[in-house]
Amino acid sequence: MSGPTSGTGYLNELYEWARQIRRWTIGAAEVFHYFVVKSSRLPLSVSLPWALKFLFYYGIFLCVAPLYFTTAPIITWIMLETQIMPDAGYLISSATIFAYILLGMFVLQYIWLALVFIICRLAETSFPDSIKDETSSARSAFHWLMTFSTLLGCAAIGFWAFLEISVRGKSACQHKASKKDGLILVEPTEMEIFAQDMDEQCYKNVERPETVTLKLLQ
Structure with missing residues (x-):
């Protein structure tokens, strides 16, 4: 989620980060287009699993899932409040129950992300030259709390990029790399x-x- 960008300030860094995500998303769409063109030459047992994995990762996991997770409780509440038919036949007839289910999934997601942070810390012993992450525990906790908002921002930018390439076509496929002038030279x-x-x-x-x-x- 955090590409090798370097802005002159927080706002410029955020802009460079967004441009990096847009470029990655449009590049992924371009790769999928090339795959569709060439897929007729591949066996179905090869092309179909590859296409499903590609769509799941770039389309659902990185783009649709965070947006759906955020908007689903609101949309579900509106639909249940404005429906005309009785709700007895619905699997989940209460917007409150549905919201609690999503809240539980939200907590599980943060538990998983916490495990990722812990694994990264434990893996430092295997780094070459005994390199260690000098990020403080308080800053790491802040990064952990900001993971969902980061994923949500990435998904919104990716969704916009997909819309852009759908309208503009190949003219949107331009390589405009993010600036890296401020990266520290080691x-x-x-x-x-x-x-x-x-x-x-x-x-x-x-x-x-x-x-x-x-x-x-x-």
Whole structure:
């Protein structure tokens, strides 16, 4: 949910964060479009599970679920208050009961998110160079409390991005990366410098694809 963005202030950081989510969502929609075009060449046993997983993750989990979870109690209460037919045949005839069910799911979600935070802390022992998260417990608790609002904001931006690409089409598929000028520059280790030098040497010794293509055309 938090991409590698760096704004000059909180408002600018929020703007860069939103732009990153929009770009990711439009990119996901573009990938799915390419998949639909090519899916006829794939076996049904491969294309169908992939499509369902893709739609569930990007369409339901990241976009629809948080929005539904927030609006469902209000919409359900309005529907039950304005209905004309008797509510005896409904599975859940009371808006209060439905709200309590969603509240229970809300609490379970926060319990799951708390486990994620705890696992991240416990995993520090396996980090290279004994790197530890220096975030204070109070700040981590604040981050934990803000997880649902972060997911909700991500879902709203993603929903808007899906609407945008549905209306604008391919013209919305433009790569506008978020700014990262303010990220702190960390000095590379000796191993990272060595690996970078090796990559540069390999790049120099291997012909670039466009050069090979020109030679073949000639």
